[in-house]
Amino acid sequence: MRGVVLHSAGDVRVEDRPEPEIIEPTDAIIRIAASCICGSDLWPYWGIDPVTEPTPMGHEYVGFVEQVGAAANNVTVGDFVVGSFFASDNSCEICRAGYQSRCVHNVPIGSIGTLGCVS
Numbered sequence: 001m002r003g004v005v006l007h008s009a010g011d012v013r014v015e016d017r018p019e020p021e022i023i024e025p026t027d028a029i030i031r032i033a034a035s036c037i038c039g040s041d042l043w044p045y046w047g048i049d050p051v052t053e054p055t056p057m058g059h060e061y062v063g064f065v066e067q068v069g070a071a072a073n074n075v076t077v078g079d080f081v082v083g084s085f086f087a088s089d090n091s092c093e094i095c096r097a098g099y100q101s102r103c104v105h106n107v108p109i110g111s112i113g114t115l116g117c118v119s
């Protein structure tokens with residue numbers, strides 16, 4: 001898999017990244033159909049926020065579910081999904097109240113990166 005990685009201010013590279021894996025039982029693997037740069041990607045790009053290590057970019061995306069963990073009950077393979085900065089699992093009280101971005105189990109997608117392509 002190829003992904004976009006910021007190495008330092010203004011230094012953006014497309015490079016090999018590990019294939020995604022199901023780690024948590026609530027995980028899903030998404031084949032990205034489209035992704036984009038978020039305004040928060042631009043702070044380190046312009047050198048306003050420091051880049052201390054190579055950082056995968058992107059966290060706004062749409063795509064198709066390719067694989068789900070054993071406890072991923074709300075999506076199935078083939079579903080078309082929309083994601084943003086935080087992934088949520090829809091299992092906690094806050095998610096059930098409709099505020100998935102504040103899920104107690106949220107995962108910041110910005111640290112994973114969604115910009116890339118399959119090579």
Ligand SMILES: [Zn+2]
Pocket residue numbers: 088089090091092093094095096100102103104105106
């Ligand atoms: Zn939740």
